[in-house]
Amino acid sequence: MLKLRKDDSVIVLAGKDKGKVGKIVSFSKDSSRVFVSGINLVKKHVKPNPQANEKGGVIEKEASIHISNIRIFNDATAKVDKIKINLLEDGSKVRVFSSNNQTITNN
Numbered sequence: 503m504l505k506l507r508k509d510d511s512v513i514v515l516a517g518k519d520k521g522k523v524g525k526i527v528s529f530s531k532d533s534s535r536v537f538v539s540g541i542n543l544v545k546k547h548v549k550p551n552p553q554a555n556e557k558g559g560v561i562e563k564e565a566s567i568h569i570s571n572i573r574i575f576n577d578a579t580a581k582v583d584k585i586k587i588n589l590l591e592d593g594s595k596v597r598v599f600s601s602n603n604q605t606i607t608n609n
Contacts, residue, residue, distance in 0.1 A: 505585040506569065508529070512524065512525070512536075512575055514538070517567065522541055523575050524538040524540045527564065536572065537565075537567075542566070544565045548560075574599075576599050583599045586603075
């Protein structure tokens with residue numbers, strides 16, 4: 503079971519965007535890198551494509567960031583936290599914050 507999932511609120515621990523909070527948009531294929539909304543923005547030069555009705559120019563897009571450079575953000579404590587996996591009575595697994603044992607829900 504992956505501890506981080508899509509739409510989790512995370513904070514950046516290292517790099518040019520250190521301390522910023524964003525939501526996970528997607529994982530890369532090997533799932534060691536993630537795309538976080540508003541984090542690690544890079545400028546990309548794009549050629550115009552008249553068939554797809556796209557204008558050319560310089561656009562800003564999110565680049566991937568290594569998963570070791572982010573940590574889940576606990577909204578209740580407003581701090582960085584770790585994730586534990588607890589087993590319920592019916593045998594299902596649930597993710598909880600390790601500081602206050604609150605269940606993690608995706609909004």
